[in-house]
Amino acid sequence: MKKSKSEPLFHITKRDVMPWYKTWGIRAAAIVAALIVCGIITTITTGLNPFSVYASFVQGAFGSGRKVWITFQNMSILLIISLALTPAFKMRFWNIGGEGQVLVGALATAACMILLGDKIPNVLLILVMTVAALGAGAIWGLIPALFKAKWNTNETLSTLMMNYIATQIVAFFTVVWEVPKGSFTVGIINQATNAGWLPQLFGSKYLLPIVIALAVTAAMYVYLKYSKHGYEIAVVGESEKTAKYVGMKTGKIIIRTMILSGALCGLAGFLLVGGINHTITTTINSGQGFTAVMVSWLAKFNPITMIFTSFLIIFLERGAGEISTNFGLNQSFADILTGIILFFIIGCEFFISYRIVFRKKKETTSEK
């Protein structure tokens, strides 16, 4: 009778595990729904035909042979960074310092190229660059890990702040190495000699990072799933108390894992400078250290799934860029569309775990 005592309109109940085809069905439905919403918003706000916008979206990523290669190249760097963050995340160590770890790796690579460029043979130089980049990234990962292991400091803050330190150091060296003087840019390093430029694979300048990314994916999958280290990471992540109970040294595991995480980020920096850009800027990584957090989470920390999630993110990024130039829209509009699509993709996970039960029509009950 009283209003406050009526049955709620709906309530939420937990679902049982769904078969895989149903979960993928929900995800597919989410993407379709996202495209419909994007279409409506596009039409309302710009008056453009959504289908031509979508076509242009696809064009951005796959419009030409070169665009396809660049899509995969970008994807491979993002994939490596995502894989680098994954062991830390599995351990519930929130490493959001990927950006800084990539940057110091890139800086170390650039330093070797500039300082040793014409002094040692190229093979040796590339070797030194690799070691320096991995080492620099590892140190950048190690510092917050040490603080966490010794004093239990909050790693989210310390890894984040390490990003800013890295950015400033790179900015400093950009001025030290600037060519020409006063330009605040380093310019293409060793343009004449190509010293320290990574070799082309099978005549393609795009292939090397892609091959390395796939190798890292496979290695990370095996490491996390089958190695003793991987098992320890999983246990520490699930419950530190359990880890202690079976005699695992959690501090040691945290430090070891963050060295690995940082070193792999350093590898991404190495590829960015040595293999792709041949220069260094503070924005060389364009925020991928943060994007990788999302890639890793979307894939639920599964390295194989990460191939797809990194592809999805890069596809959206490149498509969005394309429509903003083709239709004279600005980058913000592209970001709106990307945001809508991601919202649907992430939001649909809720419907995979939960079910919403709506109020049934009042059953006729004569007893009062």
Add this chain to the structure above:
Amino acid sequence: MSETAVELKNITKTFGRVRANYNVSLEIKKGEILALLGENGSGKTTLMNMLSGIYFPDEGQIFIDGKEVVISSPKIAFELGIGMVHQHFKLVDVLTATENIILGLEGRLNKKEAKEKIKEICDKYGFDIDPDQKIYDMSVSQKQTVEIVKVLYRGANILILDEPTAVLTPQESEKLFNVMRNMKADGKALVIITHKMHEVEAISDRVAVLRKGEYVGSMMTKDTNAAEMTNMMVGRTVALNIRRPKPVNPKPRIEISNLSVRNIDGIEKLKNVSFTANSGEILGIAGISGCGQKELLEAIAGLQPAESGSIKYIKDDGTTEELLGNDPRRIEELGVALSFVPEDRLGMGLVGNMDLSDNMMLRSFRNGKSVFTDRKTPHDLAENVVDDLEVVTPSIETPVRRLSGGNVQKILVGREIAHAPTVLLTAYAVRGLDINSSYTIYDLINKQKEKGVAVIFVGEDLDVLLELSDKILVLCGGEVSGIVEAEKTDKNEVGLMMTQISK
């Protein structure tokens, strides 16, 4: 004489695939204490949670005083006069009893008035609390009293107590029962959920039994007995006695002297504890919860640093190893086969999100020189444990958190006894387990004892401790208040030792 206070009709509630309650119809009468019985996972707490507005039934009707009601939130349950005291208290530590009791109530805040009303309630039913005492200064039994007064303050006429005696000494339980009888005389309807049969017999007027979420039946307590009630709960006949085989050739195995432990906040949890645990014997540890049981076991297992004292492990050849100061891994390397079934099963002993096989691996993953884990041995072990201990699980690949409490415990105990321990530590091994699973666990522990294992069994049910243990060590506030022969003592003596240091 007895009017119906609550009537549940055809209540059904499902969680995913699990059917917690199916078509349950139950009446609760005024001026009556109803004991709600059932094995674990039989849906007692779920059913009561629907009555108190925490869950919402999928189907069915609830009538209060003959009128159909919809209880969509705990607030509405309070308005209808339904109050529930949960197993885990929901109190704010730094506030006083009064502040906790009026917390969340609407209207003008008047502590003085509130205090008077609380005093009135206390006098009426025989509660004993100081309204100005802070919660952190209170014993478990006092906290429980605050919880009960809290629901009475809100005008509850229907009280639900979820395993209220699990944390109390026999003397405190008796006090609680007296209060319950006073409330009954005042015409309130009471529901008590408990696993202890002798309490059901002592306090309730009527029992209602649930089995696998379904209502089996109800009967007057005076017309039934423990055996009949148990059979109804389980659905078949079960024997209700615990074996106590004679210890064979007991020899000192663990020797603890003057052990003192401070916890992370610097509070003294153990004070000068000394005792010896023999091989082939079960040493029961009794005490009110939080009297140092956890710290004692964790110190032996290498998880809790101590301030002073020593824990010596005596090998068969008479040589000794000091365990204190070593972590679990180091203890293993010393050649000490120590098994530990901790209180916090899913938070410490097992990893809830991992499957059975990966949980078995916790003890064995270091074996072998390879950088990769051996996955076959733990998988085989998991299969063996499932077969031997009759674990109910959809598969070996199921995360253990999806299993029921009893099955989780079987997995943990199964793993811990698999590597042929010489010392077995168990903390509240049967807490939250139903009768059937409990007896399986007692049996497993007895088998270890017969193999010559030194068992240290921390328990809370004195009846069980008295039946199972050879000796009982009683802890009181971190000190040993005595070690007694289980056969030569009784509940009263142990109960008194739990609350005071004799001599």
